[in-house]
Amino acid sequence: MQPRSASLNVRPALAVSVEGLTKRFGITSAVNDVELFVPPGQAIAFVGPSGAGKTTLLELIAGSVSPDAGRVSLYGQDLSSLKPGRELASLVGVVAQQYDLVPNLSALQNVLAGRLGAWGAWKSILSLLAPRDKPLAMRALERVGIAGRAEERAGRLSGGEQQRVAIARVVVQDPKIILADEPVSSLDPARAEDVLALLVSIAHERKLTLIASMHAIDLATRYFDRLVGLRNGRILFDCPASDVTRTDLNALYKIEEERGG
Template sequence: MPDLPLETSNIIFELRNVTHQFGSLAAVRDVTLQIRAGERVALVGPSGAGKSTLISLLNGTLSPSQGEVWVLGQHLARLSPRGLRHVQRQIGTIYQQFHLVNNLRVIHNVNAGHLGRWTFLKGVISLAWPLDVDTAAKALAQVGIPEKIYERTDRLSGGQQQRVAIARVLVQQPQAILADEPVSSLDPERSREIMSLLRDLSQTTGKTLVVSLHDIDLARSHCDRIVGLREGQVVFDRPADEVNETFIRALYKITA
C-alpha cells in the first residue's frame, strides 16, 4: 500500500476529502480529518451539521459518495464484507437512542458485543443459556448496574439503557469508541455521569473516543480536542482548552 502515510501506526481514523450526499443534500462536504490513538475528540455543531453522518462514515455503516475513509490503516471501500466486519469489530458505537433490542434481556444486549468473535452457534446457544456471564457482569458492574443483568432492557430507564449500550462496547473491547450524541436523550445529571463514564473508560484503557455533542461545556470538560462542524464542513479543529466563546458563536451564528 504505497499511499499509506508513514505515521500510520498512530492514526486510527482518517478522512480524505470525504463528501457524503443524501440525494441532493450534502451532509458532509469535503472533510479531511485525522484522529490518533488515545485522543478524545468531540464533534460539535448545530443540528444538521453532519455529525451523525460523520460517525456513520467512521464505523463503516455508510460509505462516502466521494473521498476515502481509512480506519486502522485500512481503506474501507476496498475491503470485502468480511474484511469490513473485521475492522468494525475494533470500533464500538454508542447512539443517542441507545439502539438496543428492547425486548431482549440486558445480558443478551451486552453479549452482542461478542458477536464479532463468537461463532454463530455460540451466539444462538447463548440466547437460550447465557454464556460468558462473568464478562457481562463485570462490564455491567463497571457501568454501575450489575443488578440489572437479567432484566428486560425495555424495563430500564434511559440512563440505564445508555449504560447497557456502554457495557456492550466494554464487552466488545474495541480500539476506538464512537458515540453519537450519547447524552441528548438524558437529563443533565445523567448526561454528566455518562460522559464521565466514557472519559474514564478512554483514560484507563487508552481507547480513542470520538463523541458528537450538543453541549459545549461537556465537550470542553470531557474531551481534549474539539472539531466544530457546520453544514457538513469543518469550521475549526483545536485542543479543547483553546476553544473559546468566539469560536462557539461563529459556529452557531445564524446566516441568512
Template sequence: MAGEKMNTETNNLFEINNISKIYERKIALDSLSINIKKGEIVALIGPSGAGKTTLLNILATVLNTDKGEILLDGNNIESYKGVKELAKKIGIIRQQFDLVGSLPVIHNVLAGRLKDWGFLKSLLSLLIPQDKELAIKALERVGIEEKAYERTSKLSGGEQQRVAMARLLVQNPEVILADEPVSSLDPARAEDILYTLTNLVREEGQTLIASLHSVEYAKKYFNRIIALREGRIYFDLPVEKVTSDVLKELYDLKELKEDAQS
C-alpha cells in the same frame, strides 16, 4: 493490489482524506479531511445539519462517501470485510441505545461477543448466557451489575445507556463512535454517562469520537473539539483553545442574520 491490507505503522487511527457526501443535491460533507490519533477523545460539535451524524455514519461504514477515502489503521476502510472484522475495530453507541428491550440485560451485554462467537454459540447464549462472568464484570464497571437479569425495557434511560456501554466493554473495539449519546437524558444523568464513558475509554486505551449538542459537555469531558458547519470544518482545536468568541462565530447562523435584517 486494490482492496488488500498493508501493514503500515501509523499513530493515526483514522485518516479522512477529502471526503464528500451529497444527498439529493444537498452537500452534507464538503471535501473534509481529518486525522484522528489513537487514544484521542474527540467531540464533534456544530449547528443542526452541520454533518456530524453523516460523518459518524461514514466512519461506521453505514454510509459510503461520494468522494475521497478513509484509512483505518493505515488501511482503506473498505478493505475490512464483514461485520465481525469491523466490530473488532469499531463500536457504536447511539442516543436510542440499540438494545433489545424484551431481552434481559445480560443478553444485550453479551451481544458484544458476537464477533467472536460462531452461530451455534450465539444461539445457545440466548438460552443459557455464555461468557457470563465477562458480562457481569462489564456491568460492575458501569455500576449496574444488580440489573443483569432484569428485562432491559424496564430500565431507565440512563441505565440503558450503561448497558450499551457494558456491551462495548465486552466488544472491546479500538474506537467508539458515539452519536448524541446523552441527548435523551436529563442533565444530571447525561453528565454521569459522559464521565463514565470517557473514563472507561481512557482506562481501555481506546479512541472516542462523539457528536454532542452541548458545548459545555464537550469542553468538560473531551480533549479535542472539531466544529462542523455546512459540511466543512469550522475549527479543529484542543479544548483549552476553544474560546467563547470562536463558539459565538460557529453558531452565528446566516439565517439568523437574515431574519434580523428582514
C-alpha cells in the same frame, strides 16, 4: 491534491484518518471535503448546529454509510477494504443516542450481543438459552455500575441505565475505536454528565479512541481532549478543547440569513 507519500508514513500511527471525505444527499452535501486525523487514545468531539453533518461524518467513519468521494482509514487500513461484521466490529464500536437495545432481552443478553461478531453461529444461539462468557459481561456491567440489574429486561430500564448497558456492550465488543452519536442528549443534565464521564473514563483506561458528536458544548469542552466544529458539512475549527474561543463558538452557531445561492 497533497502528496500521498507524505501521509502514508503517518497513517499507520493514526487511529482514524479521513481525507477529502464528501457525502451528498440529493444536491446538499452533508459532509464536504473533510480532513481529519485522530491519533490513538484521543477523545474527540464533533460540535455544531443540527444538520452540520456530525452524524453523517460518524456514520461514514463507522462504515454504515459509504462516501461519494474521499477515504477513511482505520489504523492504516482502508475502511472500504474491511469486511462488515467481525473484522469491522473488532476495530469500531458504536454507542447510539437511545433505543438501540433489544427491549425484550435482559440487560445481560444485550451486553453479550457485543460478542456476536466474535462468536460462532451455534454459540450465539445457545447463549440465548444459557448465557456464554457471562463473567465477561458481568464485569462490564459492574464497571458501568448496574450489575444488580443484569437480569432485568432492557425495556424496563431507565434511559440512563439503558445507555450504561449500551456502553457495557461496546466494552464487551472490545473495539479499538468507539463512535458515539449524541450519547447523552436524551438524558437529563445530571445523568447525562454521569454517563458521559463513565464513557470517557472507560475509553481512557482501555486506551481507546473515542469520537463523539455532542449537543451540549459545555460537556464537550470539559470531557474531551479536542473539539471539531462542523458547520454545513465543513470543518470550521479543529483544536484542543481548551483553545476553543467564544468567537469560534459564535461563528459555529450564528444564525445564517437566508440568501439565494
